[in-house]
Amino acid sequence: MARSKKLFDGFSTDIGIDLGTCNTLIYVRGKGIVSSEPSVVAVERGTKKVVAVGTEAKAMLWKTPGDIIAIRPLRDGVIADLETTEKMIRYFIAKVLPKRWLIKPRMVIGVPSCITEVERRAVEESAFKAGAREVKIIEESLAAAIGANIPIFEPAGHMVVDIGGGTTEISVISLGGMVVTNAIRLAGDGFDVAIIKHVRSVHNLIIGEQSAERLKISIGNASPDNKIEKMEIKGTDAITGLPRRLEIDSVEVREALQEPINAIVEEVKRTLGQTPPELAADIVERGIVMTGGGSALKGLPKLLSKETGVPVILAENPLLCVALGAGMYFEYAKGANRSRSIYDNLNS
Incomplete structure (x- = not known):
């Protein structure tokens, strides 16, 4: 069984999805970002038959006739309409992958840490129904850190501030896990x-x-x-x-x-206050990394640095970090497991 799973994994397509409130980005291993479109679906009223998805559907927002409605199925980073979200994921995946798959893909989806277990299961269910063989749900800030090339498996503290469309997530990461994390539904x-x-x-x-x-x-x-x-x-x-x-x-x-920006700054300060001293010292030395489309607001890294007294770095491609990190997750996890097995052998 384990051998056949490894064989499947070798030929499987790995897909990373940033299922965002505003935009859905898809990364395919070996191809990079293959799709970046608005998270909007236009459907017929009553029948819920899909008329348009993505860019075409966004152009219809607030402009549709009475028999068509344009829906944003995600609100505040979570699924508000499960059926429409599933149709949207199916559409995007069908667009980027061949119609006939020899082996179903593995999918990693970045979600806010503040979502409930029910919401998390809804995301997972949508991915399986869209054709996934294996689904891994990870926190957006962890995916963003991988996508920003942060060495998350080091025994050192790294702070990531991911400002998306619906949520802002602030996390301190060390040894591949989140030591402290806070999220607010404001972005x-x-x-x-x-x-x-x-x-x-x-x-x-x-x-x-x-x-x-x-x-x-x-x-x-x-x-x-x-x-x-x-x-x-x-x-x-x-x-x-x-x-x-x-x-x-x-x-x-x-x-x-001013008001929403101040709320985000205060949440970053609160997270810094909850960080263990040793990791806080690492953050002061290495700086805070900002990711997500909202981080691209002009002057925001400068303001955050001024308010916290900590250097702030804007990731090279802030909008792409979550999708990139989700797509690279299985490779990162494989490397981490390999390192752990070496230490286990040394200690045995």
């Missing part, structure tokens, strides 16, 4: 919501999620900057109900983002 989506609320309350203008996201990406900044950037947005006047344009600057966007 990139929360930044967009803060901008929407600010524009409505200050300017009486109603804007959508996509407009808020464009503001965040184009002129959003967590730290004061000498250069003030401006951008025009369009929305609906909250009083007249008529379409209206508005020019907004980067200073105002930074003010709008």
Whole structure:
């Protein structure tokens, strides 16, 4: 049995999935990142027949006729609609793999540490129904650390701050495990919501999620900057109900983002306070590594370093880290097991 399993593993395709609230990324061993699309599914109302998935479906958000609805099946990093999530995973996997598999793939999926056991089982069930032979569910920050090339099996402390779409996870990792971890259901989506609320309350203008996201990406900044950037947005006047344009600057966007950013900074400080002194000393020396799409907000690493007094490094490809790490997990685990067996033999 063990020999046949090893044979299967040798020929099996390993797939890493970052099942994100905003985007789903898929890594295939030997090919790299093969898919990065929005986590959105458009279905027929009533029949729930899939009309579009990913980029095409996102373009339909808030613009569909009465008989079609565009759904984001994941909220705050967890599955809100199990059936639609399963269809979405099936679609993405069918898109990146041959139609006829000789051997079903092994899948590793990164999930937030704050999800419940029921939610974790829902993710696992979706993957099996989508065609997996073996499914491994790991914490996003552990996957992100592997994807960021952090030597997690060292006897040293490494801190990872992974800011995704729905959750922010802060973990201290040593010897391949998480020593301290905290997660809050606030991340990139929360930044967009803060901008929407600010524009409505200050300017009486109603804007959508996509407009808020464009503001965040184009002129959003967590730290004061000498250069003030401006951008025009369009929305609906909250009083007249008529379409209206508005020019907004980067200073105002930074003010709008202050509350969610402060919440994330405080959670990082809390995690540092819970870290054993020996590992904390390692973190001060090595720095905090930031991953996830939300970490790419301009000035955020600089602000976090200023607030904590610890160097902060933005990973080379922050958006890709979880998918890369999930896809590389089996190889990492194999290396770790090999090292442990050597020590076991020395001690026997």
